[in-house]
Amino acid sequence: MAGINIIKDKCVGCKACMGACPFGAIEIVGKKAVITEKCTLCGACAESCKFDAIDFKRDERESSDLSQYKGIWVFAEQRYGKLKTVSSELLGKTRELSSLLKTQVTSVLFGHNIEFLAHELIAHGADEVLVMDEEWLNDFNDYIYGEAMTALISEYKPEIVLVGATSKGRSLAPYISSSLKTGLTADCTGLSIDEGGLLVQTRPAFGGNLMAEIICPNNRPQMATVRPKVFKPLEPDYKRRGKITRIHKKPIEGFVKLLKNIDNSEGQSLSDAEIIVSVGRGIGSAGNIRLAKELADVLGGALASSRPLVDMGWMPYSRQVGQTGKTVAPKIYIACGISGAIQHLAGLADIDTIIAINQDPDAPIFKVANYGIVADVKEILPVLIEKIKGRL
Amino acid sequence: MMKIIVCIKQVPGTNEVKTDPETNTIIRENVPAIINPFDTYAIEEAVRIKERTGAFIYGISMGIPSAEDMLKEAVSLGIDKGILMTDRKFAGADTLATAYTLSKGIERIGEFDLIICGRQATDGDTAQVGPSLARTLNIAYATDISKIIEIKDNEIHCLKITDDGYEEILIKLPALITVVKEINMPRLPSIKSMKAARKSKIEIVEFDGIKADEKRTGLKGSPTQVRKVFVPLHEVNTTLIEGTLEEKAGKLSEILLNLRMEVE
Ligand SMILES: Cc1cc2nc3c(=O)[nH]c(=O)nc-3n(C[C@H](O)[C@H](O)[C@H](O)COP(=O)(O)OP(=O)(O)OC[C@H]3O[C@@H](n4cnc5c(N)ncnc54)[C@H](O)[C@@H]3O)c2cc1C
Numbered sequence: 001m002a003g004i005n006i007i008k009d010k011c012v013g014c015k016a017c018m019g020a021c022p023f024g025a026i027e028i029v030g031k032k033a034v035i036t037e038k039c040t041l042c043g044a045c046a047e048s049c050k051f052d053a054i055d056f057k058r059d060e061r062e063s064s065d066l067s068q069y070k071g072i073w074v075f076a077e078q079r080y081g082k083l084k085t086v087s088s089e090l091l092g093k094t095r096e097l098s099s100l101l102k103t104q105v106t107s108v109l110f111g112h113n114i115e116f117l118a119h120e121l122i123a124h125g126a127d128e129v130l131v132m133d134e135e136w137l138n139d140f141n142d143y144i145y146g147e148a149m150t151a152l153i154s155e156y157k158p159e160i161v162l163v164g165a166t167s168k169g170r171s172l173a174p175y176i177s178s179s180l181k182t183g184l185t186a187d188c189t190g191l192s193i194d195e196g197g198l199l200v201q202t203r204p205a206f207g208g209n210l211m212a213e214i215i216c217p218n219n220r221p222q223m224a225t226v227r228p229k230v231f232k233p234l235e236p237d238y239k240r241r242g243k244i245t246r247i248h249k250k251p252i253e254g255f256v257k258l259l260k261n262i263d264n265s266e267g268q269s270l271s272d273a274e275i276i277v278s279v280g281r282g283i284g285s286a287g288n289i290r291l292a293k294e295l296a297d298v299l300g301g302a303l304a305s306s307r308p309l310v311d312m313g314w315m316p317y318s319r320q321v322g323q324t325g326k327t328v329a330p331k332i333y334i335a336c337g338i339s340g341a342i343q344h345l346a347g348l349a350d351i352d353t354i355i356a357i358n359q360d361p362d363a364p365i366f367k368v369a370n371y372g373i374v375a376d377v378k379e380i381l382p383v384l385i386e387k388i389k390g391r392l
Numbered sequence: 393m394m395k396i397i398v399c400i401k402q403v404p405g406t407n408e409v410k411t412d413p414e415t416n417t418i419i420r421e422n423v424p425a426i427i428n429p430f431d432t433y434a435i436e437e438a439v440r441i442k443e444r445t446g447a448f449i450y451g452i453s454m455g456i457p458s459a460e461d462m463l464k465e466a467v468s469l470g471i472d473k474g475i476l477m478t479d480r481k482f483a484g485a486d487t488l489a490t491a492y493t494l495s496k497g498i499e500r501i502g503e504f505d506l507i508i509c510g511r512q513a514t515d516g517d518t519a520q521v522g523p524s525l526a527r528t529l530n531i532a533y534a535t536d537i538s539k540i541i542e543i544k545d546n547e548i549h550c551l552k553i554t555d556d557g558y559e560e561i562l563i564k565l566p567a568l569i570t571v572v573k574e575i576n577m578p579r580l581p582s583i584k585s586m587k588a589a590r591k592s593k594i595e596i597v598e599f600d601g602i603k604a605d606e607k608r609t610g611l612k613g614s615p616t617q618v619r620k621v622f623v624p625l626h627e628v629n630t631t632l633i634e635g636t637l638e639e640k641a642g643k644l645s646e647i648l649l650n651l652r653m654e655v656e
Pocket residue numbers: 207279280281282283284305306307308309320321322323324325326336337338339340341342343344347357358359360363375376377378407514
């Protein structure tokens with residue numbers, strides 16, 4: 001039976017386990033560790049104990065024959081016949097994983113009149129593309145896509161299935177994993193293969209204050225959603241060869257009907273921007289945001305913000321960077337009056353240069369910035385904009 | 393009358409985790425537990441439906457015994473009946489085991505029309521329990537609902553937020569939705585409702601009270617395992633740009649223009 005126990009004779013009351021517990025679930029009573037009801041059985045303490053005083057047992061689940069599961073799958077998300085960039089980012093990463101596992105990368109493509117995208121997927125790294133091009137798959141639908149994916153996975157038995165952590169992917173993936181009664185790790189920021197061939201999924205925990213490594217040892221497939229912009233796509237190689245397999249199945253009917261798409265239309269999207277000027281509460285007023293907008297315009301970049309500005313209604317939610325907003329990966333990120341809270345930093349992926357302007361020399365943003373300027377944003381931005389204009 | 397079930401999770405009031413830089417271990421102070429912020433929107437939306445059309449609202453939570461107080465708070469916000477699923481056999485559950493356990497608690501309630509979950513819980517941020525629960529119960533679902541336009545006999549008409557904008561959708565009932573904060577502005581409880589809530593009785597459900605397979609609850613029923621928790625390292629060499637305001641702006645403009653050339 002799974003469980004955790006302190007072996008009293010071995011415990012010396014050193015408190016190492018208290019420090020290791022992410023849940024504050026260990027107390028020291030009479031120089032011995034005591035596990036309280038807050039314990040979630042994560043096992044972090046057992047690893048930290050130098051005295052082998054923590055007896056931690058996970059139940060070894062009876063695992064069905066795992067060796068029959070082979071290959072890595074990437075769900076290809078498309079909209080209006082255009083691939084989401086996260087799909088090519090995932091394909092790039094899986095090339096690396098598949099060479100470690102000595103296996104193949106398969107991409108699964110659903111939709112209507114989208115078969116041409118299969119070549120795109122192969123150019124980005126897929127060895128094989130399973131295409132279901134059907135009228136009834138025209139609109140993305142959790143139930144229909146979920147049922148179709150579940151059926152394919154049960155038939156082909158891949159060992160890993162990856163889905164982009166877009167709004168659609170985050171909604172679809174748990175349907176599939178629950179249908180298959182397997183594990184699913186949300187919003188991963190890192191993927192690797194360990195010595196035993198298991199997929200190690202790294203994701204932020206506690207709002208990005210900690211990172212956790214998650215594995216799924218006894219169930220297949222191992223499933224994860226991965227945030228856009230975390231991995232880099234490969235340069236597409238249109239000469240790459242791959243296999244395209246067309247699949248036809250009986251139509252499935254859903255319980256959710258799409259009546260209307262109402263698309264945002266508000267300038268350059270954050271995910272495509274090479275330069276982002278981002279404003280925080282330090283900008284002082286809604287009116288001052290135009291200074292940052294002007295800087296973004298002269299540099300040919302996009303405007304973003306921290307969460308408080310969105311909460312105050314100064315900026316639209318679609319422009320929020322961070323844990324509960326977008327993840328961005330521009331070449332240059334200019335943080336204007338942003339303190340650099342961990343939840344904000346969680347949205348900064350692979351950025352070449354971070355520039356921080358902040359009045360407070362101790363602001364945490366300076367710890368992650370490549371260039372730091374201690375100044376009042378309201379004062380420096382107009383001067384900076386003039387100087388740049390003067391040299392363009 | 394409609395029957396609505398709101399799934400409510402107790403989470404730590406803050407995610408601040410202090411770390412000891414020398415030993416690289418976590419110093420976690422005793423932070424108060426609160427209702428998962430996203431679930432307060434779920435509760436409020438259920439209460440608004442009740443005010444419009446009449447409904448009975450269950451609030452269900454799986455958690456530690458002290459979550460009973462949190463459910464009383466939910467009662468003060470308008471929930472009619474709180475149910476707490478608590479048992480050592482539920483501990484260590486990942487999203488699959490949580491969804492399974494909640495589904496068993498919900499089967500115990502019997503028929504219902506609508507389940508409302510928060511978009512995600514702030515301690516794990518997975519946003520997986522909602523869809524997973526819907527799948528386990530075999531009902532329709534939609535995530536990230538920002539507005540309920542109309543509730544009809546056997547369907548609801550909603551707006552859903554997506555990466556690209558919004559979708560207007562019709563969902564067949566019974567269904568599960570997860571809600572985002574744009575959906576409403578939760579009210580504060582009145583003194584009267586707080587007093588009444590304190591006296592309310594929360595139903596406690598243990599493992600023996602549901603018809604569940606022990607292999608599918610708690611740690612045993614969780615395919616995913618946390619192997620390691622560590623403090624992320626952010627290390628960069630920061631170049632401070634100094635001088636008068638003019639000088640700083642001048643140096644920064646040079647740096648920016650040079651970097652921009654590399655980008656292009
Ligand atoms: C669950 C959760 C999720 C969250 N998700 C996100 C998220 O996705 N994105 C996000 O951004 N935040 C998020 N937050 C909020 C986050 O914790 C911070 O509160 C937020 O990022 C702070 O925004 P800020 O830096 O703009 O404001 P503040 O922290 O108030 O910082 C303002 C900064 O501006 C500086 N300043 C003030 N005046 C001037 C001036 N005149 N010139 C120059 N500098 C000046 C100050 O020194 C300060 O450093 C989340 C929080 C929680 C709990």
